[in-house]
Amino acid sequence: MISELCNKVFLKAIYDYHLYDDINFNYENPYEAGSFENLLYTKCWIDTAQWHMEDEIRNPAIDPVVALKWKRRIDKSNQERTDLVEDIDSYFLDKYKNVKPGNNARINTESPAWAIDRLSILALKIYHMHEESIRPNVNEADLEQRKNKLGVLLQQQTDLSLAINELLADIQKGEKYMKVYRQMKMYNDPNLNPVLYNNKK
Structure with a gap:
């Protein structure tokens, strides 16, 4: 099932990132270039690095100049993320180019890749x-609350994984x-954003 493969690759990317825990780390994708797994790994690595960029920009003591640099980097990362999602949809x-939709075929609210995102x-x-x-030096009540939230997230992962598998099965049929x-x-487009095209030199 596709979602099980996605979850496996995502987990590997997240754990690989945290071996170094460095936004600037120049990672090596362990999967064959051009493969579906390669796309998934790159996508999740971008997400993971951006997660930590978002942490940085929320520092209440951050210098505004530094914050602006992070904001621009996050914008660039978001564009890379979007491009990867579109590659996954491609x-x-x-994969399903030879499937002829039935007369009563329906369209989904989002594409498979955006669900995988x-x-x-x-x-x-x-x-x-x-x-x-499991963070040390946190009181039991707070830890319990976090464990409850973790349980909700795990259930959400199960439900979303099932929904993705069902969507792809329906497309295949x-x-x-x-x-x-x-x-x-x-x-992000210098030809469509008036602030950018009005400031061209």
Whole structure:
């Protein structure tokens, strides 16, 4: 099942990142270039590094100049993340290109890759909530509350994994079909963001 593979690769990417715990670390993708697993690993590594960028920018004592540098880096990371999601959807479009949707086939509210994107973020939430649930020098009541939140996240992972598998099964059977709308993030495009094109030299 696809979601089980996704969860496995995401967990590996998260644990690999935390071996170094360095946003700037130049990682090596362990999966074959061009493979589905390679896409998943890169996607989750970007998510993991960005998770820690978001931590940095929330430091109440951060210098505004430093905060702006982080904000721009997060914007760049978000664009890379979006590009990876679209690459994953391209993989599915190719995989199911010969499936003819039935007359009553329905479209889903989101594409498979955007659901997988949520699964990647969920894997990060689970990892970090688990870390917080075993953090030393925290009172028992707070630890219990975190363990309860972890339980909810794990249930959410189970439910989302099942939903992704069902969606892909429906697409394969022609009961649902997928469309991919490129995100076209205007604020990153120097030809579409008026602040950028009005400041061109």
